[in-house]
Amino acid sequence: MSSTEKDESIFKALANATRREILDALKDDPKTTGELCEVFPALNRCTVMQHLGVLEAADLILVKRQGRVRWNHLNPLPIKEIHERWIGPYAARAVDLLARMKSDLESEDTPAAT
Amino acid sequence: MSSTEKDESIFKALANATRREILDALKDDPKTTGELCEVFPALNRCTVMQHLGVLEAADLILVKRQGRVRWNHLNPLPIKEIHERWIGPYAARAVDLLARMKSDLESEDTPAAT
Numbered sequence: 001m002s003s004t005e006k007d008e009s010i011f012k013a014l015a016n017a018t019r020r021e022i023l024d025a026l027k028d029d030p031k032t033t034g035e036l037c038e039v040f041p042a043l044n045r046c047t048v049m050q051h052l053g054v055l056e057a058a059d060l061i062l063v064k065r066q067g068r069v070r071w072n073h074l075n076p077l078p079i080k081e082i083h084e085r086w087i088g089p090y091a092a093r094a095v096d097l098l099a100r101m102k103s104d105l106e107s108e109d110t111p112a113a114t
Numbered sequence: 115m116s117s118t119e120k121d122e123s124i125f126k127a128l129a130n131a132t133r134r135e136i137l138d139a140l141k142d143d144p145k146t147t148g149e150l151c152e153v154f155p156a157l158n159r160c161t162v163m164q165h166l167g168v169l170e171a172a173d174l175i176l177v178k179r180q181g182r183v184r185w186n187h188l189n190p191l192p193i194k195e196i197h198e199r200w201i202g203p204y205a206a207r208a209v210d211l212l213a214r215m216k217s218d219l220e221s222e223d224t225p226a227a228t
Contacts (some may be wrong), residue, residue, distance in 0.1 A: 008131065015129040017122065023200055076201050076209045077216065083197040086137055087190050095190045102191065 006059070010078050013058035018043070019051050023060060026074040033070045122171070124192050125171035132157070133165050137174060138189040147184045 055061040064071045169175045178185045
């Protein structure tokens with residue numbers, strides 16, 4: 001897969017809200033496909049597996065099979081690459097500062113409770 | 115705009131290869147719309163402006179007008195938020211290490227020139 005195709009598959013995978021929520025559910029620890037289905041009771045197993053397939057093809061999740069159980073792990077490397085593409089290690093400190101200034105300003109905007 | 119709608123506009127904006135290349139072109143310094151049109155000779159000015167409109171609506175670029183000139187700046191904050199959403203400050207160091215291990219392994223895989 002060329003790097004343009006890889007990019008395309010990553011950003012298309014992230015363009016869907018359910019797939020972003022699946023990644024949220026995997027952030028703190030890996031989950032089996034069955035556990036993920038419990039997190040999304042509105043979706044049937046087949047839909048969950050389709051989304052997992054798109055995420056796996058984009059390398060956003062890594063899958064380990066243990067007998068009949070499939071463990072889905074979040075792969076943080078493509079996310080790190082997005083950060084490096086547009087921010088990079090040198091600008092990261094400045095952006096941290098900017099984010100802190102923004103949140104300070106926003107908390108000043110909040111009117112004090114009377 | 116709710117945070118879900120904001121997310122939706124950010125990831126839909128990033129799902130297009132040309133818009134990602136526009137952000138690449140703005141990474142190191144801001145550019146006027148005219149300068150951006152020169153970077154993308156295959157696109158007409160109207161198409162470039164449509165893409166800039168989508169990026170501005172998603173808050174991925176910040177626009178400053180100076181007379182008739184429009185300066186487009188990359189806004190790194192939404193990119194930082196993507197990183198924090200799935201990696202976060204605590205895991206960042208572990209992910210750096212992982213990325214370094216991966217690139218070391220890949221360079222070992224490369225056959226030595228004979």
